[in-house]
Protein backbone atom coordinates (compact mmCIF):
# COMPACT_ATOMS: atom_id res chain seq x y z
CA UNK A 1 0.00 0.00 0.00
CA UNK A 2 1.36 3.42 -0.93
CA UNK A 3 2.01 6.09 1.70
CA UNK A 4 -0.79 8.13 0.12
CA UNK A 5 -3.33 5.31 0.67
CA UNK A 6 -2.16 4.75 4.29
CA UNK A 7 -2.48 8.49 4.98
CA UNK A 8 -5.99 8.41 3.47
CA UNK A 9 -7.05 5.53 5.74
CA UNK A 10 -5.59 7.29 8.82
CA UNK A 11 -7.48 10.52 7.96
CA UNK A 12 -10.71 8.55 7.45
CA UNK A 13 -10.34 6.79 10.83
CA UNK A 14 -9.70 10.14 12.58
CA UNK A 15 -12.76 11.71 10.91
CA UNK A 16 -14.95 8.76 11.96
CA UNK A 17 -13.67 8.91 15.55
CA UNK A 18 -14.31 12.67 15.71
CA UNK A 19 -17.84 12.22 14.30
CA UNK A 20 -18.57 9.55 16.91
CA UNK A 21 -17.28 11.76 19.74
CA UNK A 22 -19.34 14.70 18.47
CA UNK A 23 -22.49 12.57 18.27
CA UNK A 24 -21.92 11.42 21.86
CA UNK A 25 -21.53 14.98 23.14
CA UNK A 26 -24.51 16.13 21.06
CA UNK A 27 -27.00 13.41 21.95
CA UNK A 28 -25.60 11.68 25.03
CA UNK A 29 -26.86 8.35 26.35
CA UNK A 30 -30.62 7.83 26.61
CA UNK A 31 -31.48 6.97 30.19
CA UNK A 32 -34.45 5.02 31.40
CA UNK A 33 -36.54 5.08 34.53
CA UNK A 34 -35.87 2.39 37.11
CA UNK A 35 -38.72 0.19 38.26
CA UNK A 36 -39.44 1.38 41.76
CA UNK A 37 -41.27 -1.35 43.61
CA UNK A 38 -39.49 -4.65 43.33
CA UNK A 39 -41.79 -7.63 43.37
CA UNK A 40 -44.76 -5.94 41.66
CA UNK A 41 -43.17 -5.39 38.27
CA UNK A 42 -44.60 -7.09 35.26
CA UNK A 43 -43.73 -6.03 31.73
CA UNK A 44 -45.85 -6.32 28.64
CA UNK A 45 -45.68 -5.04 25.11
CA UNK A 46 -48.39 -2.84 23.62
CA UNK A 47 -50.17 -3.33 20.27
CA UNK A 48 -48.36 -1.76 17.32
CA UNK A 49 -49.40 1.90 17.00
CA UNK A 50 -51.45 2.89 13.96
CA UNK A 51 -49.22 4.98 11.70
CA UNK A 52 -51.42 5.07 8.62
CA UNK A 53 -55.12 5.75 9.27
CA UNK A 54 -56.98 8.28 11.36
CA UNK A 55 -58.40 11.76 11.42
CA UNK A 56 -56.74 14.50 9.37
CA UNK A 57 -54.51 16.76 11.47
CA UNK A 58 -56.63 19.85 10.79
CA UNK A 59 -59.74 17.99 11.96
CA UNK A 60 -57.99 16.85 15.18
CA UNK A 61 -56.86 20.45 15.80
CA UNK A 62 -60.42 21.62 15.28
CA UNK A 63 -61.82 18.90 17.58
CA UNK A 64 -59.26 19.36 20.38
CA UNK A 65 -61.03 20.64 23.50
CA UNK A 66 -60.45 20.09 27.21
CA UNK A 67 -63.10 17.65 28.38
CA UNK A 68 -63.67 16.79 32.04
CA UNK A 69 -66.74 14.53 31.92
CA UNK A 70 -66.37 10.92 30.84
CA UNK A 71 -68.70 7.90 30.74
CA UNK A 72 -67.85 4.41 32.05
CA UNK A 73 -66.76 2.90 28.73
CA UNK A 74 -63.34 1.30 29.12
CA UNK A 75 -60.38 2.29 26.99
CA UNK A 76 -58.93 -0.44 24.80
CA UNK A 77 -55.27 -1.42 24.93
CA UNK A 78 -54.99 -0.15 21.34
CA UNK A 79 -56.23 3.29 22.41
CA UNK A 80 -53.95 3.45 25.44
CA UNK A 81 -50.93 2.31 23.40
CA UNK A 82 -51.73 4.81 20.65
CA UNK A 83 -51.84 7.72 23.12
CA UNK A 84 -48.59 6.66 24.82
CA UNK A 85 -46.92 6.42 21.41
CA UNK A 86 -48.29 9.83 20.40
CA UNK A 87 -46.84 11.35 23.57
CA UNK A 88 -43.36 9.81 23.54
CA UNK A 89 -43.14 7.07 20.89
CA UNK A 90 -39.92 6.51 18.97
CA UNK A 91 -40.17 7.43 15.29
CA UNK A 92 -36.55 7.40 14.16
CA UNK A 93 -33.72 4.84 14.33
CA UNK A 94 -31.66 7.40 16.28
CA UNK A 95 -34.24 7.23 19.09
CA UNK A 96 -35.95 10.51 18.25
CA UNK A 97 -39.57 10.72 19.31
CA UNK A 98 -42.99 12.07 18.35
CA UNK A 99 -42.28 15.18 20.47
CA UNK A 100 -39.14 17.30 20.06
CA UNK A 101 -36.53 17.33 22.84
CA UNK A 102 -33.78 19.91 23.44
CA UNK A 103 -30.45 18.27 22.56
CA UNK A 104 -32.34 14.96 22.16
CA UNK A 105 -31.83 14.45 25.90
CA UNK A 106 -35.38 13.18 26.56
CA UNK A 107 -36.02 14.30 30.14
CA UNK A 108 -39.66 13.11 30.16
CA UNK A 109 -41.00 9.90 31.68
CA UNK A 110 -44.55 8.77 31.04
CA UNK A 111 -46.76 6.83 33.44
CA UNK A 112 -50.14 5.25 32.84
CA UNK A 113 -52.54 5.05 35.75
CA UNK A 114 -54.91 2.36 34.52
CA UNK A 115 -58.33 1.99 36.12
CA UNK A 116 -60.74 0.92 33.39
CA UNK A 117 -58.62 -0.40 30.53
CA UNK A 118 -59.57 -3.61 28.72
CA UNK A 119 -56.98 -6.33 29.21
CA UNK A 120 -54.91 -4.36 31.71
CA UNK A 121 -55.07 -4.81 35.46
CA UNK A 122 -55.57 -1.63 37.42
CA UNK A 123 -52.25 -0.15 38.47
CA UNK A 124 -49.49 2.31 37.70
CA UNK A 125 -47.39 1.48 34.65
CA UNK A 126 -44.20 3.02 33.32
CA UNK A 127 -44.01 3.47 29.53
CA UNK A 128 -40.81 2.32 27.83
CA UNK A 129 -40.68 4.08 24.44
CA UNK A 130 -37.92 1.86 23.03
CA UNK A 131 -39.91 -1.34 23.70
CA UNK A 132 -43.32 0.34 23.21
CA UNK A 133 -44.25 -1.53 26.36
CA UNK A 134 -45.39 -1.10 29.93
CA UNK A 135 -43.88 -2.13 33.24
CA UNK A 136 -46.18 -2.24 36.21
CA UNK A 137 -44.87 -0.25 39.16
CA UNK A 138 -47.82 -0.18 41.55
CA UNK A 139 -50.78 -2.53 41.86
CA UNK A 140 -54.40 -1.43 42.27
CA UNK A 141 -56.63 1.44 41.24
CA UNK A 142 -55.23 4.74 42.58
CA UNK A 143 -57.44 7.12 40.56
CA UNK A 144 -59.41 8.36 43.59
CA UNK A 145 -56.22 9.09 45.51
CA UNK A 146 -54.78 10.78 42.40
CA UNK A 147 -57.89 12.98 42.16
CA UNK A 148 -57.57 13.91 45.84
CA UNK A 149 -53.95 14.90 45.15
CA UNK A 150 -55.20 16.98 42.20
CA UNK A 151 -57.16 19.35 44.45
CA UNK A 152 -60.16 17.00 44.32
CA UNK A 153 -60.69 17.39 40.55
CA UNK A 154 -63.27 14.73 39.67
CA UNK A 155 -62.03 14.38 36.07
CA UNK A 156 -58.97 12.57 37.43
CA UNK A 157 -61.08 9.96 39.23
CA UNK A 158 -63.48 9.59 36.27
CA UNK A 159 -60.98 9.06 33.43
CA UNK A 160 -60.71 5.41 32.39
CA UNK A 161 -56.95 5.99 32.54
CA UNK A 162 -54.76 8.86 33.61
CA UNK A 163 -51.52 9.73 31.83
CA UNK A 164 -48.97 11.31 34.15
CA UNK A 165 -45.91 13.01 32.71
CA UNK A 166 -42.86 13.52 34.88
CA UNK A 167 -39.43 14.93 34.17
CA UNK A 168 -35.90 14.42 35.38
CA UNK A 169 -34.59 17.98 34.97
CA UNK A 170 -30.95 17.00 35.40
CA UNK A 171 -30.84 15.24 32.03
CA UNK A 172 -31.34 18.65 30.40
CA UNK A 173 -29.91 21.11 32.95
CA UNK A 174 -26.55 19.31 33.09
CA UNK A 175 -25.99 20.54 29.53
CA UNK A 176 -28.06 23.72 29.36
CA UNK A 177 -27.91 24.97 32.95
CA UNK A 178 -30.92 26.84 34.31
CA UNK A 179 -32.20 27.41 30.77
CA UNK A 180 -32.72 23.65 30.65
CA UNK A 181 -35.59 24.00 33.14
CA UNK A 182 -37.46 26.09 30.60
CA UNK A 183 -36.70 23.53 27.89
CA UNK A 184 -38.24 20.75 30.03
CA UNK A 185 -41.42 22.77 30.52
CA UNK A 186 -41.64 23.44 26.80
CA UNK A 187 -41.24 19.72 26.13
CA UNK A 188 -44.08 18.80 28.46
CA UNK A 189 -46.25 21.14 26.40
CA UNK A 190 -45.27 19.37 23.19
CA UNK A 191 -46.03 15.92 24.62
CA UNK A 192 -49.26 17.15 26.22
CA UNK A 193 -50.51 18.57 22.94
CA UNK A 194 -49.74 15.25 21.26
CA UNK A 195 -51.95 13.51 23.84
CA UNK A 196 -54.73 16.04 23.22
CA UNK A 197 -54.58 15.60 19.44
CA UNK A 198 -54.34 11.81 19.56
CA UNK A 199 -57.27 11.63 21.98
CA UNK A 200 -59.32 13.92 19.74
CA UNK A 201 -58.55 11.81 16.69
CA UNK A 202 -59.73 8.66 18.55
CA UNK A 203 -62.97 10.37 19.64
CA UNK A 204 -61.74 10.47 23.24
CA UNK A 205 -61.62 13.32 25.69
CA UNK A 206 -58.83 14.63 27.94
CA UNK A 207 -57.72 17.64 29.91
CA UNK A 208 -54.23 18.85 30.84
CA UNK A 209 -54.15 19.25 34.59
CA UNK A 210 -51.46 21.32 36.27
CA UNK A 211 -53.16 21.97 39.61
CA UNK A 212 -51.94 19.18 41.90
CA UNK A 213 -49.64 18.41 44.79
CA UNK A 214 -46.49 17.12 43.05
CA UNK A 215 -45.04 15.46 46.15
CA UNK A 216 -48.22 13.48 46.76
CA UNK A 217 -48.48 12.44 43.10
CA UNK A 218 -44.82 11.33 43.16
CA UNK A 219 -45.53 9.34 46.32
CA UNK A 220 -48.62 7.64 44.85
CA UNK A 221 -46.77 6.66 41.68
CA UNK A 222 -43.64 5.66 43.58
CA UNK A 223 -41.51 7.92 41.41
CA UNK A 224 -37.73 7.99 41.83
CA UNK A 225 -36.52 10.97 43.90
CA UNK A 226 -35.38 13.02 40.89
CA UNK A 227 -38.64 12.69 38.91
CA UNK A 228 -41.03 15.64 39.14
CA UNK A 229 -44.64 15.20 37.94
CA UNK A 230 -45.63 18.04 35.58
CA UNK A 231 -48.87 17.04 33.89
CA UNK A 232 -51.79 14.81 34.84
CA UNK A 233 -54.07 13.95 31.91
CA UNK A 234 -57.19 11.83 32.48
CA UNK A 235 -58.60 10.25 29.32
CA UNK A 236 -62.00 8.71 28.74
CA UNK A 237 -64.94 8.50 26.40
CA UNK A 238 -66.76 11.83 26.55
CA UNK A 239 -70.07 11.82 28.43
CA UNK A 240 -72.99 13.04 26.29
Ligand SMILES: Cc1cc2nc3c(=O)[nH]c(=O)nc-3n(C[C@H](O)[C@H](O)[C@H](O)COP(=O)(O)O)c2cc1C
Pocket residue numbers: 064065066067068153207208209210211212
Ligand atom coordinates in the same frame (compact mmCIF):
# COMPACT_ATOMS: atom_id res chain seq x y z
C1 LIG B 1 -50.52 24.47 32.12
C2 LIG B 1 -51.99 24.15 32.15
C3 LIG B 1 -52.57 23.77 33.35
C4 LIG B 1 -53.94 23.44 33.38
N1 LIG B 1 -54.47 22.99 34.56
C5 LIG B 1 -55.77 22.59 34.58
C6 LIG B 1 -56.33 22.03 35.75
O1 LIG B 1 -55.68 21.90 36.80
N2 LIG B 1 -57.64 21.65 35.72
C7 LIG B 1 -58.40 21.76 34.59
O2 LIG B 1 -59.56 21.35 34.63
N3 LIG B 1 -57.89 22.29 33.44
C8 LIG B 1 -56.60 22.70 33.41
N4 LIG B 1 -56.06 23.19 32.25
C9 LIG B 1 -56.90 23.26 31.03
C10 LIG B 1 -57.40 24.68 30.74
O3 LIG B 1 -58.39 25.03 31.69
C11 LIG B 1 -57.98 24.72 29.31
O4 LIG B 1 -56.95 24.46 28.39
C12 LIG B 1 -58.63 26.07 29.02
O5 LIG B 1 -59.81 26.23 29.75
C13 LIG B 1 -58.93 26.24 27.53
O6 LIG B 1 -59.81 25.22 27.09
P1 LIG B 1 -59.44 24.25 25.87
O7 LIG B 1 -58.26 23.42 26.31
O8 LIG B 1 -60.66 23.40 25.65
O9 LIG B 1 -59.12 25.09 24.68
C14 LIG B 1 -54.73 23.53 32.21
C15 LIG B 1 -54.12 23.95 31.01
C16 LIG B 1 -52.77 24.24 30.98
C17 LIG B 1 -52.14 24.62 29.66
